[in-house]
Amino acid sequence: MSTVPEAVTEPGFFSPGWAGAVRNALAAGPAEQARAGKLQKYWDFFDGVKAAYPASWALGCRDLPGGPGAPDRPDAPDRPDAPDGPGAPGGRGGPAYLFVQWGGGTVTDCRIVAQDGPPDATYTLAMDYAGWKALHEGYDAQRTVMYRTILLEDGDLLEFFKGIYFFVECLTLIGAVPAGYPEPAVR
Amino acid sequence: MTERKSPTAVLREGPRALTDEQVREIEESGLKGVLHVDIDDVIEYVHRDLKSLPDFTTLYRKYLKQRWDVYDLDFSQDRTDWAEKMTEEERQSFIAVASGFHHGERQVEIELPVFMIGAGEEEKLHIAAQIEDEARHTVFFDRFYREVVGLQGDDIMDILDASFPWVSETFVGPFGLLAYQADELRRDPCNERARVRYGTNYFLWIEGVLALSVMKVTLSYARWRGFLPAYYTGFTATCRDESRHVQGGMRYLQDAVRKEPSMINEIHDTLRTILSLSGVVSRRVYYEPLGWTDAEVRVLFFQQLRRKLNDVGIDLPPDLEELLQKVEPVLAGG
Numbered sequence: 001m002s003t004v005p006e007a008v009t010e011p012g013f014f015s016p017g018w019a020g021a022v023r024n025a026l027a028a029g030p031a032e033q034a035r036a037g038k039l040q041k042y043w044d045f046f047d048g049v050k051a052a053y054p055a056s057w058a059l060g061c062r063d064l065p066g067g068p069g070a071p072d073r074p075d076a077p078d079r080p081d082a083p084d085g086p087g088a089p090g091g092r093g094g095p096a097y098l099f100v101q102w103g104g105g106t107v108t109d110c111r112i113v114a115q116d117g118p119p120d121a122t123y124t125l126a127m128d129y130a131g132w133k134a135l136h137e138g139y140d141a142q143r144t145v146m147y148r149t150i151l152l153e154d155g156d157l158l159e160f161f162k163g164i165y166f167f168v169e170c171l172t173l174i175g176a177v178p179a180g181y182p183e184p185a186v187r
Numbered sequence: 188m189t190e191r192k193s194p195t196a197v198l199r200e201g202p203r204a205l206t207d208e209q210v211r212e213i214e215e216s217g218l219k220g221v222l223h224v225d226i227d228d229v230i231e232y233v234h235r236d237l238k239s240l241p242d243f244t245t246l247y248r249k250y251l252k253q254r255w256d257v258y259d260l261d262f263s264q265d266r267t268d269w270a271e272k273m274t275e276e277e278r279q280s281f282i283a284v285a286s287g288f289h290h291g292e293r294q295v296e297i298e299l300p301v302f303m304i305g306a307g308e309e310e311k312l313h314i315a316a317q318i319e320d321e322a323r324h325t326v327f328f329d330r331f332y333r334e335v336v337g338l339q340g341d342d343i344m345d346i347l348d349a350s351f352p353w354v355s356e357t358f359v360g361p362f363g364l365l366a367y368q369a370d371e372l373r374r375d376p377c378n379e380r381a382r383v384r385y386g387t388n389y390f391l392w393i394e395g396v397l398a399l400s401v402m403k404v405t406l407s408y409a410r411w412r413g414f415l416p417a418y419y420t421g422f423t424a425t426c427r428d429e430s431r432h433v434q435g436g437m438r439y440l441q442d443a444v445r446k447e448p449s450m451i452n453e454i455h456d457t458l459r460t461i462l463s464l465s466g467v468v469s470r471r472v473y474y475e476p477l478g479w480t481d482a483e484v485r486v487l488f489f490q491q492l493r494r495k496l497n498d499v500g501i502d503l504p505p506d507l508e509e510l511l512q513k514v515e516p517v518l519a520g521g
Binding site for chain 2: 038039041042045140142143145146147148151152157158159160161162164165168
């Protein structure tokens with residue numbers, strides 16, 4: 001029996017494989033190490049919101065390299081279903097969305113949606129590719145919200161903020177999912 | 188800074204009556220004179236005009252007389268106090284509380300301009316002055332963290348990044364909401380309902396409740412111990428500036444509700460979101476080294492909120508009263 005591990009290929013950012021990994025990460029929630037850094041009371045609040053969260057998110061990347069809608073991407077409409085997804089290198093970038101539906105304390109749907117506009121969701125948020133990449137590289141989710149790197153583009157603001165600590169922790173989890181982040185094309 | 192009374196004495200004394208001489212001292216002191224003004228008097232001064240709120244031109248004229256030069260402060264004694272007189276526990280508690288203000292000042296500076304677009308002409312003068320105040324307060328904290336605490340960086344954002352580890356995870360509640368409310372106004376700057384929701388978070392909650400509470404905690408510590416004279420001077424002058432901001436903000440909310448009584452629903456809905464977030468803390472802040480207990484901070488916090496609501500005439504429905512009982516103060520402000 002070989003002890004050499006097989007090479008693990010990371011799914012492309014905003015690919016179906018990445019969406020699947022995001023779904024698993026969100027369903028599992030923060031690891032014990034992350035939980036240990038904050039008071040139990042905070043996590044009780046997080047768990048309480050998660051258990052009853054009825055909403056869906058459309059989380060957009062406005063300028064995904066090689067993404068659907070990119071003007072120099074002839075096969076754009078089909079790419080979300082391709083193995084590597086739209087996160088392939090090249091292209092000037094177009095919008096794409098990660099759709100996340102919550103229900104019963106877990107994620108009931110998590111997929112990449114590529115269409116002209118955002119999918120129907122309770123809350124639509126979006127940020128530029130650079131913001132997603134910075135989040136993946138460790139920039140904190142709290143300031144990603146506070147500095148308006150990610151913005152609420154549609155949905156009831158006051159209702160959304162009742163779950164903001166839950167959202168910020170989930171954004172941290174999404175950013176930490178391993179993925180191949182393509183280099184944007186030089187303009 | 189000669190008085191050495193307990194930091195929490197005012198909680199037991201209750202509201203105080205200011206003499207005309209005390210009011211004159213608060214209103215007319217130059218920066219050096221502010222060192223000798225009692226912070227409890229300045230906080231009382233914030234509330235003094237809430238029942239008969241001044242108009243925006245009066246507030247603008249006060250600004251012209253009260254603005255101060257942040258570069259006139261000399262932090263050399265503060266640096267000595269910080270390094271040689273304060274204990275490690277005092278330093279850690281102080282910075283845990285002050286960092287919320289360091290970031291809060293920056294946030295209220297950059298999120299305010301968009302509110303000015305939909306304001307009346309006299310109110311625009313007041314808001315323009317407030318933006319300049321907030322910029323000055325941002326520089327005040329930048330200088331304090333560089334020259335006293337010893338953080339290093341090439342620019343303001345470097346220092347903000349360096350102090351961010353002390354900022355609580357729950358900071359994003361009121362301040363993230365403010366950022367998104369500002370973006371809502373960017374898209375529709377004359378939407379009066381959105382302006383009232385923004386004003387409730389900014390002027391009533393962040394400035395009227397959070398800011399005045401954190402000011403009181405660190406300033407009464409500095410006065411009690413006789414430490415950090417430049418911090419005391421600059422931050423007490425900041426508190427005097429905040430009195431104009433809170434009065435202007437309460438004037439705006441009061442006028443909005445008088446003009447359209449259903450605006451009270453926007454205030455209640457905003458408080459409903461804020462209070463539902465405010466029942467949770469992510470990390471323990473040790474107030475004891477600064478002369479406070481958790482219970483005393485809660486009392487201070489509720490006093491600040493109740494006085495604003497009562498003075499401006501905002502009643503809370505039962506569900507908000509219930510949420511209020513669960514609140515854990517986030518010590519931040521702007």
